[in-house]
Amino acid sequence: MLAGVTGALACVQDPIDAAAIAAYTVGSVGDRVVDDRGYGLVATDLLDEIPSVLWQREAET
8 A cells, every 4th residue: 555655656746755645644544444444454445535635635734
C-alpha cells in the first residue's frame, strides 16, 4: 500500500515529499478505517479512503 501511494505521488511530487505525504496518508487512512471497521483489515479495505484523506490534507494547508 505504502509503496503504491508513494510511487503514484512521486509522479507529481519530489520523491522525498511524496514519501512523507504517502506515509501520512496511509497512516491516516489506516486510523480512519480501524475506527470504522475495527481490526482485521486487508489493504483493499483502505482504498476508498485515500482520496478523502488527501483532499482533507490539501484543505488544511
